[in-house]
Amino acid sequence: MTTSTAIAHPNIAFIKYWGNRDERLRLPANGSISMNLDGLFTRTQVAFDSHLDGDKLILNDASAPDETLQRVRTILDEVRRLSGVTHFARVESRNNFPSGVGIASSASAFAALSLAASAAAGLELSEAHLSRLARLGSGSACRSVPAGFVEWLLGTGDLDSYAVSIASPDHWKLIDCVAVISREHKITGSTEGHRLAATSPLQEPRVADAPRRLDLCRQAILARDFDALARVVELDSHLMHAVMMTSTPALLYWEPATLTVMHAVRAWRGNGLPVCYTIDAGPNVHVLCEAAISEQIAARLNTIDGVQEVLVAGPGGPAHLEA
Ligand code: DP6
Numbered sequence: 001m002t003t004s005t006a007i008a009h010p011n012i013a014f015i016k017y018w019g020n021r022d023e024r025l026r027l028p029a030n031g032s033i034s035m036n037l038d039g040l041f042t043r044t045q046v047a048f049d050s051h052l053d054g055d056k057l058i059l060n061d062a063s064a065p066d067e068t069l070q071r072v073r074t075i076l077d078e079v080r081r082l083s084g085v086t087h088f089a090r091v092e093s094r095n096n097f098p099s100g101v102g103i104a105s106s107a108s109a110f111a112a113l114s115l116a117a118s119a120a121a122g123l124e125l126s127e128a129h130l131s132r133l134a135r136l137g138s139g140s141a142c143r144s145v146p147a148g149f150v151e152w153l154l155g156t157g158d159l160d161s162y163a164v165s166i167a168s169p170d171h172w173k174l175i176d177c178v179a180v181i182s183r184e185h186k187i188t189g190s191t192e193g194h195r196l197a198a199t200s201p202l203q204e205p206r207v208a209d210a211p212r213r214l215d216l217c218r219q220a221i222l223a224r225d226f227d228a229l230a231r232v233v234e235l236d237s238h239l240m241h242a243v244m245m246t247s248t249p250a251l252l253y254w255e256p257a258t259l260t261v262m263h264a265v266r267a268w269r270g271n272g273l274p275v276c277y278t279i280d281a282g283p284n285v286h287v288l289c290e291a292a293i294s295e296q297i298a299a300r301l302n303t304i305d306g307v308q309e310v311l312v313a314g315p316g317g318p319a320h321l322e323a
Contacts, residue, residue, distance in 0.1 A: 002047070002048065003045060004047075006043075006111075006320065007320055007322055008041060008044075008108045008112040008145070008319035009040060009108055009111075010107050010108040010144065011034040011107050011108075012037060012280070013033065013140065013143075014217050014232070015030075015210070015232070016032055016236055017030070017140060017152065018194065018197050018206075018243060019194050023194070025136065025158050025161075026135050026138070026139040027157065030154060030214075031154040032151070032152045033150065033151045033152075034143045035174060035176065036147065036148060036150065036315060037103075037313035037316050038315060038317070039312075040096065040097045041095070041096050041097075042096075042105060042112045043093070043094055043096070044092070044093040044094075044113050044116045045092045045116060046089055046120040049087055049088065049089070052088035052090060054088055055073055055089050056089070056091065057069045057072050057093070058093070059093050060093070060094050060099060071110075071137050074136050075110065075114055075133060075136060076091075078136060079114075079133070080121070082121075082123055085121045085122070089117065091116075093112065093113065097311070103284075103311070106141060107143065107144045108141075109137075109138070110134045111145050111319040113137065114130055114133040115320070127145060127146055128162045128164070131143075131145040131164075135152075135162065139152075143163045145162075145319045148165055148166075148168045148169040148316070148317070149167040149168075149171065149172070149315065150165055150166065151166050165318070166218055166222070169314070169317055170315075171224075172315065173314060174291075174315060175288070175297075175313070175314050176288055176312070176313050176314075177289065177301055178286050178287075178310065179261050179285045179301045180284050180308045180310065180311065181255055181257045181284050181306055181307060182282070182283045183308065188251055188281075189281070190281045193244065193247075193251055193281055196244075197243055197247065199248040200243040200244075200247045203243050206240070206242075209239075213232050216228065216232040217232045217236070220232060230275070230288070233276050233278050233288065237277070237278040241279065253281055254283055255306070256306065257307060258283045258284075260304055261287070261307065262279075262285065264304060265277045268300070273289075273297075275287060275288065275293070287301060294312060
């Protein structure tokens with residue numbers, strides 16, 4: 001029996017993944033770009049064990065629901081297929097950030113699981129292969145495998161749809177100040193949301209324009225051009241939420257305080273502060289700025305009614321094995 005432990009960070013998408021062209025393989029409708037979030041992580045331990053009579057999953061010290069175990073099995077089955085290992089596995093996973101603050105843990109969780117499981121089975125997968133493996137559990141997880149600023153390539157199929165690093169974590173001291181607005185569990189998760197994307201008449205134009213936005217975002221990151229990044233990041237977030245709001249049934253993730261923060265950020269920018277926002281499938285607002293003003297921005301966010309707490313994270317490293 002061999003045990004391996006891996007650590008991976010969640011990520012925040014600057015250009016969003018929304019909708020799949022192949023649901024089972026999680027092949028996305030469009031490419032996406034994100035930044036790993038330093039300081040926040042999932043640590044996952046995997047052991048293949050001949051004494052087990054089934055795969056076991058412990059999440060934050062509690063046994064996990066069947067649906068989650070099923071997704072974890074997708075990764076374990078693929079690792080067994082690749083390695084020839086036939087034993088069941090015990091998986092123990094823990095986040096260092098409280099669950100229910102609206103920071104999606106599926107990205108860091110499936111990235112850490114893919115690395116820990118493949119190492120425990122004796123595999124040494126390339127970064128691209130590891131990213132493809134993580135993608136099968138959760139699309140955004142493929143972006144938590146490489147370091148820093150990351151692009152998930154659209155690809156033509158399973159073999160070439162994976163994420164690559166476009167800049168290292170120390171390339172740009174960009175900070176994500178997460179204004180936590182609700183700790184409630186979201187009503188419609190992203191897996192269900194991806195299924196609804198195609199019902200919106202706005203999904204097709206959003207997807208058709210994605211290559212242009214990806215270029216703008218990649219160039220803004222490489223040039224450390226905050227104003228250019230702010231323009232494309234807010235546009236992309238608004239486009240995704242427009243698709244969500246015009247799906248059948250419609251998805252509306254914003255709370256009143258979400259809008260309050262959006263207006264505040266726009267007003268600050270109007271007054272000359274380089275700051276912008278992006279919002280995932282929930283009410284929290286990810287407020288981006290450079291490190292020089294991040295304390296000031298976090299302090300301002302903390303004074304807004306309806307903001308429960310502010311988490312602050314810079315660019316994070318790759319998924320890695322614990323020594
Ligand atoms: C809005 O990767 O969580 O955060 O593949 O079903 O696990 P599954 O979906 P997931 O979707 C992420 C959606 C998003 C945008 C993004 O991170 O790109």
